[in-house]
């Protein structure tokens with residue numbers, strides 16, 4: 299009987315299994331749209347936000363990163379190098395095969411990192427977080443707090459307001475360099491990138507922060523980011539772009555894939571975050587409709603409460619759906635298609651797990667009290 303070499307044996311013990319029971323991310327979609335009572339009026343664009351290139355500390359130039367995104371059939375990719383828009387100024391934005399590449403930047407503030415998208419000018423670095431938020435807004439940009447709880451660059455002003463949103467999941471925080479070293483060995487030994495999905499955890503701290511902001515009655519958009527750098531250590535591909543791009547994606551709801559539409563979906567929160575490495579999340583829907591099944595809103599939309607409202611959730615494959623209202627658990631259900639009565643005004647969002655692993659985080663549907671004047675209601679055209 300052959301014996302395992304010492305290093306693989308150690309890694310097997312560490313991983314807790316001798317085989318990889320993880321399912322393929324290419325799962326068919328048994329839930330056909332035809333069987334759904336309510337249909338979304340949008341198409342879905344799957345992509346990745348928060349990636350570094352050789353314009354800062356990433357390993358590959360934008361052209362090569364875009365090639366990886368295109369090979370994965372991503373619809374969009376947003377490059378965010380540290381404190382530079384050089385990629386935009388040097389006209390690297392545009393279509394690379396079927397992938398639309400856009401360039402924002404990651405601003406180093408005096409209290410953490412802030413993603414600035416849809417901007418044409420570089421915002422000064424090392425300014426106060428609140429100043430930076432205001433500067434990005436004044437430039438007409440979208441701003442997202444990056445990796446708010448990463449110990450090395452955590453967001454120091456959790457009371458700051460005015461940002462478009464926050465990263466509700468950051469691979470940077472979930473898979474720090476030390477686990478990456480082990481995962482890098484494991485990936486090489488096991489020959490499977492799916493080993494990364496074992497590391498994905500529910501970002502409790504981020505979600506609590508998000509719920510606290512949402513409970514103040516404002517819209518705060520949640521995005522997920524791989525913060526991909528193409529990390530290598532000791533000659534090992536510890537955080538390959540290709541794997542990081544599957545680890546966490548932000549799926550957008552839009553009508554066509556253009557720069558304007560991508561940023562509009564991010565601005566409005568018409569999006570959800572998914573670990574597509576756990577299972578293909580394309581096709582997930584979270585909608586609100588009347589009892590007559592007339593659609594009234596999707597993720598990110600605001601509407602006025604009425605007793606006839608119902609929430610609909612469609613999963614692309616079976617999972618465990620958890621509905622939260624104002625950050626508190628309302629219902630938990632297994633299966634693929636669900637509907638729920640709307641339990642009064644509140645902020646409703648859905649989390650989905652699959653075989654015990656976090657899988658999908660919806661953006662909220664905002665149901666406002668009838669007494670509040672809301673000129674944007676309903677938002678679905």
Ligand SMILES: [Zn+2]
Pocket residue numbers: 404411444445451
């Ligand atoms: Zn950062």
Ligand SMILES: [Zn+2]
Pocket residue numbers: 348350404525
């Ligand atoms: Zn970054």
